[in-house]
Amino acid sequence: MSVRLSSTGLAVSGEGSLAQAAGFLDAVLRGLGQVMLQNNSYAGLLFLIGIFCHSTLFGLAALVGTTVSTAAAKLLAVEPDQVCDGLFGFNGALVAIALLYFLHPEGLTWAYVVLAAAGSTIVMAAMLRLTQVWKVPALTAPFVFTALVFLLACARFGRLHSTDVLPTAGLPASTAVEGVVSLSTVVEGLFNGLAQVFFQSGVVTGVLFALGLLVSSRRAGLAALLGSLTGLLVAWGMGAAEPAIRSGAFGFNSVLTAIALGAVFFAFSWTSAAYALLATITTAVVFAAVSAALQPLGMPALTLPFVLVVWVFLLASPLFRNLRAAS
Template sequence: MKSEKSYNLRALLASHFSSTGLLIQENGASRQCLLGFLDAVLRGIGQVMLQNNSYAGFLFLAGIFYNSTLFGWAALFGAAISTATAMLLDVSRARIVAGLFGFNGALVAIALVYFLEPNIFTYGYVVLAAACSSIVMAALLHLFEARKIPVLTAPFVFTTLFFIMACARFGHLHSTGNLPTAGLPKLAVIEGVVTASTLVEGLFNGIAQVFFQGNVVTGILFAIGLLISSRVACAAALIGSFTGLVVAWGMGAAEPAIRSGAFGFNSVLTAIAMMSVFFVLNASSAVYGLFAMITTAVMFAAVSAALEPLGMPALTAPFVIVVWIFVLAGPLFPRLKLR
């Protein structure tokens, strides 16, 4: 017991805080140190917006708690469960420390709590789904690495859709009513008047909706978290949200959908990916990224309509599909430089 305590003390003394979060110098100490695990969990929450930064993750978590204590705990435990699962399966330390096995679990947990009535069965379901997201993440990493295709939030999308669809056969799991009504897509009609208030709220709600949060203050906290991590990522998120909003407005989407940020959150993720992660930022990549953001807003409408007969949400599938296509196409365009 004494040697274990001294080992953990040495791990803490060997650690320090960097510009991205806690760093532990001693080899393997992060597996023994609670602070190291917490840092990995916060980085996992930060990785939802492609930020390997525990300060950003903390602000994202604070923003979620500001809007909903239930969703805040869901995000924290979902990230912790999926990270712990990866640790138990002995995933490489570098990937765990970077939070790569935490972000899908965080999103899965929030989604299931959002779409299902909270009860003991739902919470058990969340634990299972968050753990499964790490298995799906590992499978897709193994499948995609040779082709250098980013996994993104695909494990979250696949895991959440399958677990929600399975609820139709489980009598103890009940929908909250937030799922789309199953049926053939109906013709959209222009509804409401878009005002300056709509645009401002829609801008920050578009960022907040990345975590299923419809709250302007939450969106602002998310933007601050991005700013701390990367000024380029913060600017990209704001541009992405505004682009999705404008496309929806121009195409005649309903005012409540524009205000809620429904058409913005996928474009937010696409903007961050294209302008600060996968391509060197220059004039050509900026135009390419803008094109991807616009396409993502249209893709959101398409995927939503395609899944409506099943009563399933689009989640971040539009972001995943568009970024996969645009990243795979990138090497054939000489003016674009992949990172």
């Protein structure tokens, strides 16, 4: 067996249990990296460290979710390259963190998390079949659908108890301009926008996530920071409440959109940069719309705004001859 460090993670050759364990560990870390569209173990490790810096509970949730969904994919004999690249790990990570963010971490909740993480692998496979027809990626759609179904089901399960973090169900009401946006609001909101991709908060966690992106791709790191700032500025300009701006609520979907369209799917040009910026601004507006639409159900928007905007902008792109797909 041979294990060495490559530019993106572990390079494993040979057979045997140790080689399989090393390869599985690399796939788990890449799964964490793929949450922000990075096929990179080092990015995944820095993301994991950032999560543990904020919360041991969520760090364990990320590990359990990614491990379960990756193991399910291996058990079902998914194409090995897709498993090794972490494509069947990132939705499980997000599902696990989301359920433990919105539900009290009791024994039954952890069993619920394992079931949902394994289920996200099935949903991912189904979404890949569906989205291949339209030649768009599945993105985090399997996470969104799985998490919403499992959270909605809690209304009929008396032994699963929600936290006070879920939105209060009811008809959406107009938001008044609240609080004064200061420099500290902008700084915290900037890095919280990155941290909220994993349901986390805190400047330290956001900085670690930014470092993980920069290790994988400087272009992706810059796009993420600009995406978070753009979402923040749109929210500020539109009169969102200061606590929501500070928390990064309007930033995390814009972060993912900026990375996807600004650093992953298109070759760089000023046209593609402007296209990504337009999509990033749109994402902040769509986040507000989806949040209002789901409020009667008492459900969060999650990363649905990112998925919807990127799908629309990718589906439209073949008609725009100044846009070139990334190699």
